[in-house]
Amino acid sequence: MRYSAPRGTRDILPGEIEKWQHVEGRIHRICELYGYKEIRTPMFEQTELFVRGIGEVTDIVEKEMYTFADKANRSMTLRPEGTAPVARAFIEHKLYAEAQPVKLYYIGPMFRYERPQAGRYRQFSQFGVEAFGSMDPMLDAEIISLAHDFYVSLGLDQIKARINTIGCPECRPRYQGHIKQVLSGRLDQLCRNCQQRYERNPMRILDCKNERCSGIASEVGSIDPFLCDECSEHFEAVKTSLDELSIPYVIDPAIVRGFDYYTKTVFEFVAEGIGAQDAIGGGGRYDGLIESCGGPATPGVGFAAGLDRLLLAMEANGIEPAVSNRLGCFVVAPDKGSRIRSACLVSSLRRLGVSADMDYVGRSMSRQLKHASRLDARCVAILGEDELARGVTQVRDMDRGEQWEVPLSEAASRIADFVRSVSGE
């Protein structure tokens, strides 16, 4: 019996992991710049949290959750998204009692039981930010700005936010009623999916990729006339802020988002060239979430990006982060008798902060040098019985092919100096 990673999951091996580390570095940096603090929440929560938070009639809750009963027969679910757990932590630790807004970010794996395809996995990684406790539209703009700057910092500088407003529990039902009224006589002309959407979430019809549906949906018109004053003013203020901050965006009435908790501002970012699953980030305002999770009425706004797709998008755009992890020095031990002294030199180099390695499989000298080349070593230190007897080691610059002798007593520090000088440190 041979094992393989479960469907929709994968191993990230050396060679690939460096890209992830690069992206994660940018995340920490951008969040620090914007004043968001990292939070880590459990990978699983009580099932009820997601049902309440995300919404009972969403696809995630209806068919995509990894739900299991623990030994005490409590229903648990591997987190399918990051906002609900952060909201739970916000309430549980009474962060609403602290200075507002509370600005948090997270990075970690999420789980959804879906059919995998390019850019879609059952375990995938998300980076997200959440800001609780402020209704200020400038905070919506700050989050969109953060997302934008994040993508740009990774080289995706053509990225543009698509934004929309979906109103609030006061005005949205009026618009939904309007949609149903306009479409009521033409239900049979809509696709099967849209006929279901008509009952459950009529705004989704506006998002349908079917040409006939989108043609009919275009007659529905914008949400604008139905927005309450508060929502209308809020959206105007978000747009003004983005303009002032020089954050590029387009207004896209088709952005409606998948979770029930969104209110007012919604937005997303899409990438080109990565297939059908092209959303690389999205978010919005969720003024009712904290309350529906059992906390005091607290507004919030957030954003999440899918790292797996982000990596795909970078690849599709030919963005290759320059990750240099060259080995500083490979110590070549041509003779068995010199291996232990070579190990000591390796150890000294490491303690001086220089990455160092040696042969552990009994290669010939020629092969050890070849191996050093493979490891992209900056230099090699040859330490055989001959050198040992003379109290020296041969240092070889692997880029230039130059070689010189240094006394063994100061070998480590001299090599360290050399490596630092060619590394530009």
Add this chain to the structure above:
RNA sequence: GUGGAUGUAGCUCAGCUGGUUAGAGUACCAGAUUGUGGCUCUGGGAGUCGCGGGUUCGAGUCCCGUCAUCCACCCCA
């Protein structure tokens, strides 16, 4: 959950209408070079042909199932 395509050394792939011991390139290891990498040459190890069943004298090749990957739908990140 639905539909379609694919699955042969670590990797990229050959293998014609079923016919003997399944090949190449690359990578790996070794030698040429008994103490000097990148180039070249020579040799070597390596494959339950995704897995399980079936048809057949005989299956990598045909059929069924299953698992996985990819694409589309759905939905999303």
